[in-house]
Amino acid sequence: MNILITGGTGLIGSALVRLWQADNKLWVLSRTERKSNHDNLTYITRLQQVDFNTLDAVVNLAGEPIANKRWSDAQKTAICQSRWQITDDISQLIQQAETPPKVFISGSAIGYYGRQDAQEITEDYQAFFPEFSHDICAKWENLAMQASNPATRVCLLRTGIVLSDEGGALRKMLPPFKLGLGGVIGSGTQYMSWVHLDDMVALIDFTLKHSKLSGPINAVAPKAVTNKVFTQALASRIKRPALLPMPAFMAKLAFGEMSEILLYGQRVVPKKLLDAGFYFRYPQLAQALAALDL
Structure with missing residues (x-):
């Protein structure tokens, strides 16, 4: 297949490239010039460098990390525009193609649902909570859906916390835990929906x-x-105590508005994937953590 990947140098994108490059022709959008050492892999810096009429699929994973910095107005703008602009550009190029890609897989996040209680949430759940994380994802998804046409199906990946020993959320979590300084955040009752990197790549x-x-x-x-x-x-996986909780007020002082993604959560279920017969290699958290080199 002929596949364009944006965000292809990130955690998930890099893993996808490793999986696909042997049997597919890959075009990877990068912010900087890169040289490839593989015949099936070409790095590009502009979408216009690839002919959308020749693509079988587009996988759009680009976006400023949501938890890298406090949410100043400037950072909020960067988070939004890094997702919205490229998704809009891709949708327009797909619309303009005479023989468009068969599938457009575009990133989103479970933040679409906003803060939720303990009820299980499937893809048809509509009672979202209106806050910044929802606003990002709602427009992001709407821009991607503009690419939908009789020849192109659009899939929106509402992703949770991706667990990996190569980076991502665990890279931020582990240092205090390894020092014995980890602990429950806020009430501790908020749900965390997660996925092992291997399963994330497999489900894509x-x-x-x-x-x-x-x-x-x-x-x-x-x-x-x-x-x-x-x-x-x-804490059990790395054999350290986790005795220092972070009360909600401390999280808000430390992270500002960004503390919302720590203090509130969603109990999300992958109903569509399960109904379609997808097999999760790591369905339980203990299994997933045991498989990582922590």
């Missing part, structure tokens, strides 16, 4: 090949856990 590959999948897809493992359970599991 499954979505690419499964022609009946479209629209929102919850890209998370089947068993979300509370922050308290996650904290205990991570």
